[in-house]
Amino acid sequence: MAALAEDKLVTPIDVLGGIGWLTWNEFDRWRQGRLDYLEQAISTKPTKVAEAFQLLEIWARNQGLTPIEGTYVSRTRDRRPLRFTASQNPVRERAYRTHWVSSDLTEKQRERVTKRASKPPELVVVSPIKDWKCSRCAGTGDFLIMEDGAPLCLQCAEMDHLIFLPSGDATLSRRAKAASGLSALVVRFSRTRRRYERQGVLAEKEALALAEAERLADDERRPRRRT
16 A cells, blocks of 8 residues: 555555545544544445455454554633544454554554654644634734634733744754644645635744854854864
């Protein structure tokens, strides 16, 4: 499978997307906490999904793949655990979370793949192109974050202490995000390209200062290395 070749693991979500039973937009709505459970977005019966997962397990074991249990949390501030089924049946929930990892990996590589697969999704903040109002305080601002399908201003979202760092310096942005206890990707909708495009990141002030200091230290070290 393409997912196995590229990511070194296969997930039930990959299978549902490949069959066409689950679209990326619906999956993203679920990650945003806008659906009570994932099966609301799957365009077939749970019995067929169960059959597909059984076939996936047979294929995976024949390939010598190793099962691990992934973690799915929402792309919201509370990072709440996400549900796959209406009944929350433990067996069915576990089937959705089971990832199948390539047997060609070393132990360290397997740990990295597992960590990457279970990494919480990045928070996304929107730079709006239209007038808008916060669903909680009726205020507005330069940025909003969607919460359960409704816009929140950063103050109501308790994110107004974050500082905007525009795109342009990938290393600085990466370091600021790594050092920040809370961060978010900032996107803006492009009418010409009909898609959301990256504008920068929001990070804590102290993290930005640390990232700047590390960059200055790198700039000072480069001439000495050349010498």
